[in-house]
Amino acid sequence: MPIDFPTLNVMALAPELVVIITAVVVMLFDMFVADKRVMGYVSLLGLAGAALVSLFLFGDAPAIQNMAVSDGYSLVLNLVFIVTAALSILVALGYLADRDIHYGEYYTLILFSTAGMMLMGAATDLIVVFLGLEIMSIGLYILAAFNRRQAASGEAGLKYFILGAFASAFFLYGVALLYGATGTTNLQAIGDWFTPERGNMGDPLALTGLGLLIIGFAFKVAAVPFQWWTPDVYHGAPTSVTAFMSVGAKAAGFAALIRILMISFGQVFTVDWQIAVAVLAVITMTGGNIAALAQKDVKRMLAYSSIAHAGYILVGVVPGTMAGVNGVLFYLMAYAFMNIGAFAVISVLEQREAIGTDLSSYAGLSKYKPFLALAMGLFMFSLTGIPPFVGFWGKLYVFRAAVEANMSWLAIVGMVNSAISAFYYLSVVVQMYMRTPDGDEILETDSPSAVINLPAPVTVALAVTVTATIILGVWPTPLVNLASFGLFG
Amino acid sequence: MSFLLSTLLIIPLVGVALLVLIPRENTGLLKWTAFVTTLINFAVSLPLYFNFRNTADYQFEEFAAWIPALNINYHIGIDGLSLFLVLLTTFLSAVAVLSSFSAISEQVKEYMALLLLLETAMLGVFVSLDLFLFYLFWEASLIPMALLIGRWGGKRRIYASVKFIIYTMAGSALMLVAALVVYIWGGTSDLPTLLNTLELPANLQFWLFFAFALAFSVKVPLFPLHTWLPAAHVEAPTAGSVILAGVLLKMGTYGFMRFAIPLFPAAVPAWTPLLTTLAIIGIIYGALVALAQDDAKKLVAYSSVAHMGFIVLGIFSGGQQGMSGAVVQMVNHGLSTGMLFFLVGVLYEQTHTRMFQDYGGIWLKVPVFGVFFIMAALSSVGLPGMNGFVGEFVILLGTFKVNWVAAAFGTFGIVLAAWYLLTAVRKLLFGPFNPANDSLRDMNGREILIAVSLVVLFFVIGLFPNLLFQKINPATAELVERTNTATLVVDAGK
Numbered sequence: 001m002p003i004d005f006p007t008l009n010v011m012a013l014a015p016e017l018v019v020i021i022t023a024v025v026v027m028l029f030d031m032f033v034a035d036k037r038v039m040g041y042v043s044l045l046g047l048a049g050a051a052l053v054s055l056f057l058f059g060d061a062p063a064i065q066n067m068a069v070s071d072g073y074s075l076v077l078n079l080v081f082i083v084t085a086a087l088s089i090l091v092a093l094g095y096l097a098d099r100d101i102h103y104g105e106y107y108t109l110i111l112f113s114t115a116g117m118m119l120m121g122a123a124t125d126l127i128v129v130f131l132g133l134e135i136m137s138i139g140l141y142i143l144a145a146f147n148r149r150q151a152a153s154g155e156a157g158l159k160y161f162i163l164g165a166f167a168s169a170f171f172l173y174g175v176a177l178l179y180g181a182t183g184t185t186n187l188q189a190i191g192d193w194f195t196p197e198r199g200n201m202g203d204p205l206a207l208t209g210l211g212l213l214i215i216g217f218a219f220k221v222a223a224v225p226f227q228w229w230t231p232d233v234y235h236g237a238p239t240s241v242t243a244f245m246s247v248g249a250k251a252a253g254f255a256a257l258i259r260i261l262m263i264s265f266g267q268v269f270t271v272d273w274q275i276a277v278a279v280l281a282v283i284t285m286t287g288g289n290i291a292a293l294a295q296k297d298v299k300r301m302l303a304y305s306s307i308a309h310a311g312y313i314l315v316g317v318v319p320g321t322m323a324g325v326n327g328v329l330f331y332l333m334a335y336a337f338m339n340i341g342a343f344a345v346i347s348v349l350e351q352r353e354a355i356g357t358d359l360s361s362y363a364g365l366s367k368y369k370p371f372l373a374l375a376m377g378l379f380m381f382s383l384t385g386i387p388p389f390v391g392f393w394g395k396l397y398v399f400r401a402a403v404e405a406n407m408s409w410l411a412i413v414g415m416v417n418s419a420i421s422a423f424y425y426l427s428v429v430v431q432m433y434m435r436t437p438d439g440d441e442i443l444e445t446d447s448p449s450a451v452i453n454l455p456a457p458v459t460v461a462l463a464v465t466v467t468a469t470i471i472l473g474v475w476p477t478p479l480v481n482l483a484s485f486g487l488f489g
Numbered sequence: 490m491s492f493l494l495s496t497l498l499i500i501p502l503v504g505v506a507l508l509v510l511i512p513r514e515n516t517g518l519l520k521w522t523a524f525v526t527t528l529i530n531f532a533v534s535l536p537l538y539f540n541f542r543n544t545a546d547y548q549f550e551e552f553a554a555w556i557p558a559l560n561i562n563y564h565i566g567i568d569g570l571s572l573f574l575v576l577l578t579t580f581l582s583a584v585a586v587l588s589s590f591s592a593i594s595e596q597v598k599e600y601m602a603l604l605l606l607l608e609t610a611m612l613g614v615f616v617s618l619d620l621f622l623f624y625l626f627w628e629a630s631l632i633p634m635a636l637l638i639g640r641w642g643g644k645r646r647i648y649a650s651v652k653f654i655i656y657t658m659a660g661s662a663l664m665l666v667a668a669l670v671v672y673i674w675g676g677t678s679d680l681p682t683l684l685n686t687l688e689l690p691a692n693l694q695f696w697l698f699f700a701f702a703l704a705f706s707v708k709v710p711l712f713p714l715h716t717w718l719p720a721a722h723v724e725a726p727t728a729g730s731v732i733l734a735g736v737l738l739k740m741g742t743y744g745f746m747r748f749a750i751p752l753f754p755a756a757v758p759a760w761t762p763l764l765t766t767l768a769i770i771g772i773i774y775g776a777l778v779a780l781a782q783d784d785a786k787k788l789v790a791y792s793s794v795a796h797m798g799f800i801v802l803g804i805f806s807g808g809q810q811g812m813s814g815a816v817v818q819m820v821n822h823g824l825s826t827g828m829l830f831f832l833v834g835v836l837y838e839q840t841h842t843r844m845f846q847d848y849g850g851i852w853l854k855v856p857v858f859g860v861f862f863i864m865a866a867l868s869s870v871g872l873p874g875m876n877g878f879v880g881e882f883v884i885l886l887g888t889f890k891v892n893w894v895a896a897a898f899g900t901f902g903i904v905l906a907a908w909y910l911l912t913a914v915r916k917l918l919f920g921p922f923n924p925a926n927d928s929l930r931d932m933n934g935r936e937i938l939i940a941v942s943l944v945v946l947f948f949v950i951g952l953f954p955n956l957l958f959q960k961i962n963p964a965t966a967e968l969v970e971r972t973n974t975a976t977l978v979v980d981a982g983k
Contacts, residue, residue: 400669
């Protein structure tokens with residue numbers, strides 16, 4: 001009796017498979033290799049391979065059984081995730097040794113999380129979205145708790161796990177309701193179900209499902225009022241993990257959310273829903289910025305700022321147009337460079353016997369670590385949205401989408417929020433450049449440069465992020481073109 | 490297509506690259522490299538004047554695709570409005586660098602690099618013919634200025650620097666959204682194209698003008714958005730004040746003439762009464778507060794508020810005379826106030842105080858300084874024969890034709906200016922000699938060189954104003970015609 005094997009177009013998932021295979025290789029060889037940094041370099045190689053495969057797949061858009069597709073959108077997002085993972089691994093290579101964390105599993109988990117993120121970007125079925133969501137999240141839960149000697153890290157992991165589980169539950173409940181209403185979990189099929197002829201446009205079951213989906217995603221991307229986990233988790237987790245989470249998890253959440261909104265709910269996402277998401281964007285931006293104003297700890301401040309940036313990205317989601325998607329993709333790429341760069345600097349300064357993450361300890365940094373201070377200053381300006389850095393273009397792009405969709409008020413709120421955010425980003429610059437170092441024991445007796453060492457991988461990460469921030473800020477065309485590849489339908 | 494303007498933008502950046510390579514201990518080489526860079530930039534900008542045709546079109550235009558996917562392009566060029574502002578920028582940058590030679594001893598490398606970056610940003614503002622390119626340079630000038638104030642400034646420098654940057658950013662926030670609206674309505678951000686093709690409904694023009702005007706009013710500064718100015722000017726190092734007063738303030742008035750008025754001409758009649766009133770309040774209020782000052786630098790700062798009020802008055806007089814006078818006065822104010830700040834800085838370097846009570850009768854010790862200070866004060870007052878008179882008189886002529894009350898207040902403002910400036914002269918130079926100033930030395934060769942070059946310009950502009958007006962008038966004539974045609978259309982539609 002012949003068995004009918006379904007045709008599985010494995011090529012469609014090739015990038016994810018490369019990453020997963022690398023993760024398994026790292027996991028296995030971790031047992032035999034003593035210097036765990038080798039695992040980090042192997043992971044980087046694997047990520048490079050995945051990037052090459054992604055570039056190779058451009059233009060084909062192979063799909064696998066209506067479950068996932070590697071079209072321009074998912075491939076551009078793959079690049080975002082890979083760059084994020086690579087930069088955060090570079091940061092980790094320097095950071096982990098200082099924290100006395102010698103586990104190769106770290107890199108395995110990063111790679112698995114990346115694979116989960118890539119799957120979320122490629123998914124065309126709600127179950128696959130959930131699959132990717134869980135693969136990503138579980139890796140991140142463990143990574144957040146990775147610093148076993150610090151209670152804060154364990155607290156971060158546990159908080160993230162519990163609240164993330166709630167988020168996943170909301171999401172799954174939404175999927176269940178949608179399935180109950182439409183009879184399918186395929187995104188395109190759901191989109192086809194919402195037709196005026198069938199009179200389904202206002203179906204309460206399906207729309208409740210949509211609402212729950214949005215809530216689930218809002219948890220993951222840390223939108224207000226679902227952001228309560230973010231400051232503690234970002235603060236407690238190891239800094240290299242925070243760098244990875246703040247960009248990757250957000251990007252993955254937005255990736256899936258946009259695809260679902262545009263394909264499944266394209267017809268339904270009209271003014272009412274747009275206003276709802278716009279309100280979400282406004283309170284996220286404002287809440288994140290205002291909370292960040294009060295922070296005295298740089299890491300916590302960046303955590304709240306990343307909440308605010310989720311708000312800016314939501315501004316790009318609101319119009320529901322391709323221009324908005326373009327803006328979001330560009331912003332995610334710009335944000336990856338800026339934010340990971342900032343966390344890289346923090347990871348260097350957080351070293352034991354050095355500065356820690358308290359804002360006042362950054363005083364006078366420009367005097368004895370000029371390049372580090374310059375890099376941090378550039379990232380702060382870029383995050384505020386001051387030209388000529390790449391962050392400005394990101395904001396311009398998403399606000400353009402809003403104005404184009406006749407929602408100029410949203411852009412105005414966004415710009416006002418940018419001005420508010422200048423306060424706390426500038427406070428870092430003020431500390432570094434305009435204050436003189438006090439008579440602190442560390443700074444007085446030994447030369448601080450002896451205490452703060454800049455590991456080579458972190459230098460590479462900083463070089464990449466600083467170059468990207470400046471060059472792409474002056475000439476954003478390559479990034480614009482890349483973002484335009486990531487459109488679908 | 491000549492590359493002169495791009496060269497002007499790039500030379501300071503080359504200077505920054507050179508500065509990075511020079512070791513930071515070699516402060517002498519750093520200072521001279523920076524100065525030579527600015528001097529070369531000034532020399533390169535001179536052909537702009539001599540090769541400028543006296544027409545209203547954009548000259549020395551350059552166009553390069555920047556972000557083709559978004560139709561945002563690198564389009565730069567100058568016309569009568571911006572020609573002299575470019576020259577003013579290159580000239581004052583050289584003056585600023587030269588005046589910092591003995592004033593700055595710490596982190597000279599960063600200081601000079603920031604001054605050069607600031608020069609590129611300012612030049613970029615004046616030559617940009619693309620909305621987003623303009624916004625980029627506009628905001629980019631904030632960072633070097635804020636760092637200059639905050640790192641090398643006086644006691645309250647952090648407060649002044651943060652206030653400066655937040656105020657200006659908040660003011661410009663709406664401008665970006667307005668620029669986006671214009672961009673989406675017009676399909677492009679290219680200014681010349683927009684001027685030819687853009688058709689906006691009148692009430693939209695009203696609000697867009699407001700958004701742009703807000704940003705520019707903070708920069709000018711127009712009462713009541715001026716409170717950042719005294720703090721920033723007082724706390725900034727001398728060169729910072731020279732550049733801030735000399736060039737940065739002009740970016741606001743230039744923005745009005747280049748973007749707000751031509752793009753939204755139908756809104757101009759609606760906003761003119763308010764802006765004229767605020768300008769006059771600025772003139773009188775600035776003068777009265779300056780009268781009350783004990784701090785020399787603060788007095789000059791408030792005099793800036795007053796003088797910029799004159800320029801805004803001229804811009805919104807609605808006539809060509811007022812506008813041409815405003816452009817000339819922009820140059821004049823840059824030179825006069827730049828010189829005043831420079832001279833106060835010369836004294837401050839030696840005595841580390843700016844309070845009038847610490848001075849008095851120093852004419853005996855520093856006669857050369859005294860002569861230059863009196864000349865700067867008289868130029869600022871507007872004594873005929875010097876540059877200030879030319880600008881102010883033409884502005885008042887233009888304003889009198891449309892609004893004699895405003896002109897009357899403006900003239901009164903000149904009287905007040907004479908009052909507070911001559912009072913400053915008296916308090917500093919004359920009166921009983923304060924023995925604390927016994928060791929004051931007169932100006933050295935470098936300082937005299939700066940002062941003489943400024944004074945020469947005072948008299949050249951004051952005696953031969955047509956050298957400027959012949960280049961400016963065609964552009965302002967076209968600007969006025971644009972505004973009047975639009976007003977006619979709006980009136981006809983009523």
